[in-house]
Amino acid sequence: MTALRTHASVVASYWDAAAPTFDREPDHGLWEESTRAAWARLLARWVPEPPARVLDLGCGTGSLTVLLAAAGHRVTGVDLSPAMVGAARAKLADAGLAGEVLVGDAADPPVRGPAAPADDPGHADAIPGAPPVTPGDGWDAVVVRHLLWTMPDPLAALRRWVSLLRPGGRLVLIEGRWAESAAPSSPYGEGAEPLPWAGGVPAEALEEAIRPLVAAWMTVPLSGDPVLWGGPVDDERYAVVARSRWARRPEQGPPRLTEVLRAARR
Template sequence: MTRSDRSAEEVKARVEEYWDGRADSFDDDSQHGIHGDEQREAWLSVLREWTGDPPQRTLDVGCGTGVISLLLAQVGHDVTGVDVSTEMLEQAREKARAVDHSLEFRTGDAESLDEPDDSYELLTGRHLIWTLPNPETAVREWRRVVEPGGRILLVEGHWDFPEPFEGYEEIHDDLPLYDGRPPEELAAFLTDAGLENVEHDPLMDAVFWGQEPNYEQYVMVGDVPR
């Protein structure tokens, strides 16, 4: 992978444009939205197992249309969602209003969060880290806003498709973790970035995605050192 001469801000602008364009239809895909009680309960079970006893002060980074944010709120956590895409955030706010959940959604950069130090007990992100031009910077920032002893939870995957995703043709070389990573590699990356007790578990049951997944999917957690 060879990075171009584009600045990180130029890459982020392309990413924002792409996800703004996906906002209206994002949840229609069973791999993204929640379609049915069985799928919902499967995700709630995972979140209950890995996030700790509620309520946790939680920041859902790259929250998109609020799929995970709303599930976290249903578990009982106090959730703030942040995303670069204003169109995605509008979808998230509409869904929160529809189910009468009190969540806060605001625009933000996963690599430079407008949050005080140690302000959260839990930080989550689903299929986010591959979209970032500076993932090492992002993890440092996540450690900063999560209090010592808090947890970072990521839902990630690894794919190796022959062609880049539509919309990412020009910028995929600017994303160091594009294509995702096998769980062992991401675990090593997070450990090198300073997280402790990093562990992962597969999410390969079709119930999570509405179909058999066509690439490796998993949940990964790590603790911020005390």
């Protein structure tokens, strides 16, 4: 068994065990109507208008997957834990909503992104190391909530996620920094790889990581809204909403920053 498979097995087992009680946290289960409504409003601002193709990575029990499907998006969720995937599929079915939820590694999800024309160096798939894909594919938005801390190589994950976006697509990263220690320990135990962002990631560090990969981004502080979390929080929580590079003719020039951010603020 390879080290990668060992790590994946350890992580999947950890979240399989957590799945039955995962939704007890107010911001996991979104069981308060006010909490669901608050997240739905934010997603409506950050994700293109429906029906958009939206990928929900590390979807867990599918709380955001359901909100995205209810808004009219064509949503696909991905999670490494079969138990989490089962819960997410059940939520969609119980709500009478269409959607797909796959078992897979969110760092390298089992989906395809857009193919870049050879003369389009500004396209997302021009990023070195991006996998070959089929023309015509591509995601309007990739949504990722509180997942980067679980990544052995978060920078590689960010590159992969950007490569999945269509030109001008959006990457929504809902993140935070919740551990005081400079080197917090991984919860996964023996067999798992080290996690460089195990305690979360400060907004400034994530902005620096995403800077070379996207056309523009904005950071939205979220700690000050207790409704999102089921109560007050005293750690750093935020969203980075980024826009992928646009496929444009050379005479058009790069997209203007105001053009990119205006759409993300809708």
